[in-house]
Amino acid sequence: MNVKFVLxxxxxxxxxxxxxxxxxxSLMRVVGPPPDPTPLPPxxxxxxxxxxxxxxxxxxxxxxxxxxxxxVGSGFLIRLNDGQTVGVTTAxxxxxxxxxxxxxxIAFGVAGETGFLAEFDTLLGQPGHARRGEDMxxxxxxLQLDRxxxxxxxxxxxxxxxxxxxxxxxxxxxxxxxxxxxRMQAGTVQSVSHTAMWVLMDRSFYPGLASGxxxxxxxxGQVVGMLIAGSVRGRRLLLGAHPIDSIxxxxxxxxxxFTIEGYRR
Numbered sequence: 001m002n003v004k005f006v007l008x009x010x011x012x013x014x015x016x017x018x019x020x021x022x023x024x025x026s027l028m029r030v031v032g033p034p035p036d037p038t039p040l041p042p043x044x045x046x047x048x049x050x051x052x053x054x055x056x057x058x059x060x061x062x063x064x065x066x067x068x069x070x071x072v073g074s075g076f077l078i079r080l081n082d083g084q085t086v087g088v089t090t091a092x093x094x095x096x097x098x099x100x101x102x103x104x105x106i107a108f109g110v111a112g113e114t115g116f117l118a119e120f121d122t123l124l125g126q127p128g129h130a131r132r133g134e135d136m137x138x139x140x141x142x143l144q145l146d147r148x149x150x151x152x153x154x155x156x157x158x159x160x161x162x163x164x165x166x167x168x169x170x171x172x173x174x175x176x177x178x179x180x181x182x183r184m185q186a187g188t189v190q191s192v193s194h195t196a197m198w199v200l201m202d203r204s205f206y207p208g209l210a211s212g213x214x215x216x217x218x219x220x221g222q223v224v225g226m227l228i229a230g231s232v233r234g235r236r237l238l239l240g241a242h243p244i245d246s247i248x249x250x251x252x253x254x255x256x257x258f259t260i261e262g263y264r265r
Contacts, residue, residue: 001253012213029074036191037136038150038200039166039188039189039190040166042164042166042167044164044174044219045078045221046159046160046220047151047206047220049148049217049219049221051150051170051184051218051221052155052172052221053177053214054152054178055110055153056153056155056216056223057075057172057174057176057213058074058075058077058105058108058109058110058111058117059071059074059108059110059174059209060073060075060093060113060212061107061108061109061116061176062093062103062107063103063105063106063107063187064095064101064102064103064104065101065102065103065104065261067200069105071209072093072173072209073093073209073211074089074092074173074174074175074210074213074227075089075106075143075213076089076108076155076172076174076214076226077153077154077155078156078157078223078244078248078251079151079154079155079156080157080248080251080252081249083127083144085147086124086143086144086145086249086251087108087118087121087142087143088118088140088141088212088214088247089106089143090139090140090141090226091129091130091138091140091141092126092129092130092131092211092228093211093212094141096136096141096260096263097264102258102261103261104261105119105120105129106119106120106121106143106260107119107215107225107253108120109133110177110178111176111178112178112179116146116261117149117153118147118149120142120143120144120145121259121261122144122146122257122258122260123141123143123257124251124254124257125250125253125256126141126254126258128140130178130256131228131229134240135195136195136196136228136240136241136243137195137196139228139242140226140242142247142250142251142254144257150246155214156223156242157222157223157244157248158217158223158245160195160224161191161243161244162243163224164189164192164246165190165191165192165194166186166188167188167189167216167217168186168188168189168191168248169187169188169189169199169216169218169224170184170185170187170216171185171187171199171210171212171214171239172214172215172216173185173207173213174209174210174213175208175210175213183204184216186201186202187200187201187202187239188202190244194243194246195237195243196228196240196241196242197224197240197243198226198238198240198241199236199238199239199240199241200208200233201237204235204236204237207227207237211228212226212227212231213226214226224241224243224244225241225242225243225244226241226242226244226247
């Protein structure tokens with residue numbers, strides 16, 4: 001099932017009860033933990049780093065047999081310790097292994113620019129699946145990049161594996177132009193576990209197709225998670241993410257690759 005990360009443009013102006021009714025079968029299918037009082041800013045021992053200078057959150061495009069590319073979500077690139085570059089996106093944005101609708105290629109592009117930055121036809125390891133509970137780590141697709149690419153488009157995984165409660169982060173929305181002042185949306189980490197991190201955003205905004213976008217620590221400048229889902233809390237957005245530690249472990253432990261079109265579950 002291709003579960004979309006969709007919000008209607010008017011929901012942020014509606015009462016919460018109406019919002020729940022409108023999106024009860026998409027964004028709010030599983031409600032995350034309620035936003036407790038925001039944790040105090042933590043002591044972070046990791047070295048400070050700079051925020052990404054260029055575009056590092058991308059639009060995700062999918063091409064199924066007999067059809068043109070269509071926009072389905074967002075994604076990003078990470079560079080592992082061994083130098084390998086891996087494309088990262090969500091499972092719920094794609095239909096993989098369906099013989100009735102064969103997926104042939106996935107591409108990343110920079111919002112507002114023509115052409116693609118990278119095209120993928122190979123999966124790195126087994127793909128995940130759309131999450132149906134609060135475990136965000138089941139929802140992922142890792143993509144093998146078979147050509148070199150400028151490092152300015154890549155993110156470095158935060159070696160801590162996840163942010164700390166109370167830490168400030170940016171969501172780098174793959175659907176927003178790198179020239180837009182809304183490219184980086186700020187939020188505060190509410191909670192972190194092995195299976196999910198939850199971030200309360202400073203401002204409400206339309207997150208349509210943003211699922212798959214990276215969260216970056218404002219302290220280290222490194223990627224700490226991938227946006228998977230969210231819920232509305234009053235006039236605020238509480239967003240759930242797949243922690244980067246899990247993504248890195250999945251990539252490093254992948255024993256084989258699969259062609260996207262030939263993969264069958």
